[in-house]
Amino acid sequence: MPVVVLGCKGCGTCTQVCEKNAIITNAGKVVRIDEEKCDLCMKCIEACPNRALFYLE
Ligand code: SF4
Ligand code: SF4
Incomplete structure (x- = not known):
């Protein structure tokens, strides 16, 4: 199941912690x-x- 986004404020924290470069x-x-x-x-998810x-389960 996927990780989904709702209400992103564009702070950039998640893209810095993702080691797979999976965040578009x-x-x-x-x-x-x-x-x-x-x-x-x-x-x-923990960093946002x-x-x-x-x-999503
Ligand atoms: S940090 Fe990257 S690899 Fe880890 S759950 Fe988030 S998007 Fe997926
Ligand atoms: S950590 Fe990622 S998803 Fe969360 S507000 Fe910042 S850019 Fe958006």
Whole structure:
């Protein structure tokens, strides 16, 4: 299941912690997560100060 984004404020924290380069942004804001690259490590979810990333069961 994927990691999804809702209400990104474009702070850039998640893209810095993602070691798989799986976070796709547009104009600084997260658009979606590339499921092909994402290994579900959850680091981005833990790092987002705005709680904008979620893991869908
Ligand atoms: S769960 Fe891990 S690999 Fe997937 S987008 Fe977040 S930080 Fe990157
Ligand atoms: S850490 Fe959260 S608010 Fe910041 S860019 Fe990533 S999803 Fe958006």
